Amino acid sequence: MTVQDNFRLAMRRYIYSVSIMSNKDEKGNLNAITVSSVTSISMEPPSLLICINKSSRIHESIRVGTKFCINLLNKDQRELSNICSDEDRYDQRFNDINWNNDNIPFLENAQSNIFCNVEKLTSFHTHTIVIGLVEDSKFKNTIDTLTYVDGEYK
């Protein structure tokens, strides 16, 4: 087995929470992508990071000073997670009636919404590490977070 194969299998033991990153570009186009790599960095200042593949459609709209939302999904949002990770279904991403697209697009029924401003971008080979300063957050009281482990939702 290669280093990659072993790493992939070791990472399949991680249980992670599923989120959708969403934004609106300077022309008003809406973007959304399923992400598994949301990590809080600090409380001083409140900040988080996400790793975004440079080949994804949302990538070019992410610049220092632009805004985005991290929508932590609940267990009822599996299908939307599938849609927002499938390039062939790109046109279906904003069909869900729970999107509020007035300003920064966000899912009104998500487990949490974390609104950020891009503070710093760090390139690393295929991916960009996007660091956001948190400006506002919303959350539901009941916890019913969608998780993914070993290639399956759980």
Place this chain on the structure above:
Amino acid sequence: MTVQDNFRLAMRRYIYSVSIMSNKDEKGNLNAITVSSVTSISMEPPSLLICINKSSRIHESIRVGTKFCINLLNKDQRELSNICSDEDRYDQRFNDINWNNDNIPFLENAQSNIFCNVEKLTSFHTHTIVIGLVEDSKFKNTIDTLTYVDGEYK
């Protein structure tokens, strides 16, 4: 509520897997710290990142070119997770008989072990984002990963 309070409550909805980062410094001293922020970045090259508080004891031993291990914990390792996140119990961190300290220290009974070489460090206020290139990984077949959500193990 402040931006921090709301962000903290939004993040408490995240379910995350618990790991211990371990290394041996240039003088042979062993370090270990519980971390929640392990994120895979890419497969080309195989790489991951962790956010480490600059005030933690392990921080000064992490330099470009040094090695470390990420030990993904199983549900039986809660107590070790508590020890490795408690400054008052610093001397107890390597009492566990499952540590193998011959080379890079690692937990032989962990869910996964991911061995890395520090490739890049990015400073962000209170924390350093540590990017490691993966050199080797081990894993158990049965999946029994320790998770943490809303301030509790689960």
